[in-house]
Amino acid sequence: MKKQYWLLKTEPSTFSIDDLCRAKNQTTSWEGVRNYKARNFLRDGMKVGDLAFFYHSSCKVPAIVGIVQITRAGYPDPSAFNPASPYYDPKTSRDHPRWFMVDVKFKEQLDPPFPLSAIKELSHLGSLALIQKGNRLSVIPITSQQWQAILSAAKKYSA
DNA sequence: GCCAACGTTGGC
DNA sequence: GCCAACGTTGGC
Numbered sequence: 001m002k003k004q005y006w007l008l009k010t011e012p013s014t015f016s017i018d019d020l021c022r023a024k025n026q027t028t029s030w031e032g033v034r035n036y037k038a039r040n041f042l043r044d045g046m047k048v049g050d051l052a053f054f055y056h057s058s059c060k061v062p063a064i065v066g067i068v069q070i071t072r073a074g075y076p077d078p079s080a081f082n083p084a085s086p087y088y089d090p091k092t093s094r095d096h097p098r099w100f101m102v103d104v105k106f107k108e109q110l111d112p113p114f115p116l117s118a119i120k121e122l123s124h125l126g127s128l129a130l131i132q133k134g135n136r137l138s139v140i141p142i143t144s145q146q147w148q149a150i151l152s153a154a155k156k157y158s159a
Numbered sequence: 160g161c162c163a164a165c166g167t168t169g170g171c
Numbered sequence: 172g173c174c175a176a177c178g179t180t181g182g183c
Contacts, residue, residue: 011181035166058181116182134164136180 004045005142006052007130008068008104017054017065017109026106027071031079032087034099038139043074043100045141052104053142053150055130056113063113064154072103114154124149 008030010016020028033042047070054066076097079087092098120131129140142150 009181037166062182133182134180136165138180 003144004047004050005144005147006041006046006050006070007055007064007140007142008052009055009057009138009140011058012056013059016056017106020054020066020068020104020106021109023106027103029072029077029103030101031077033077033101033138034087034089035136035138038137039098039100041139041141042102046070046073046102048073051107051147053147061113061115063115064110064119064150065113066106066110067108068104069107070102071105074100074102077101110154112158114150114157118153118157119150122149122153 015028020026030042033039050070052068052070053064054068055064056062076094077087077099079085080089080092080097080099081094082088083090087099089099116131119125119128125131125146126143128142128146129135129137
């Protein structure tokens, strides 16, 4: 199966790349996604070994800050069943899970981070959901061409 | 803090 | 099934 590429958004005030680095095995479950399109990508699209950009949103400098690898494919997100969780969804149950998550492991930090403003300047990206106006998708598929273009630009980038 | 864009909800 | 109202996202 061909490797697929992704971009995962997170608010650093909730969960940052530093949090991931400090996590046990530098691995975390990507809980709390409550959007159907994103859910479908988590449940059906992501495979073990896929790579994803780790993106900080809703912060001072929105940017790709690192790379992670998928270490476990989609499985039910238990936070949906937990009334104490901010991600609790009373309309779902363990018998009929609605929300899914994957596990991701830290692979690499981008230093410096590659900011959204620079991503927008790349001409050869074609349509990338991240830079489309009003986009709110938190799990975004990336073509291998886009991946290469962003990665090589990011390696050359210095603020 | 503002506001545009989007997804979801619920009345009909 | 439609669509207005609402809540949320996220860049600026």
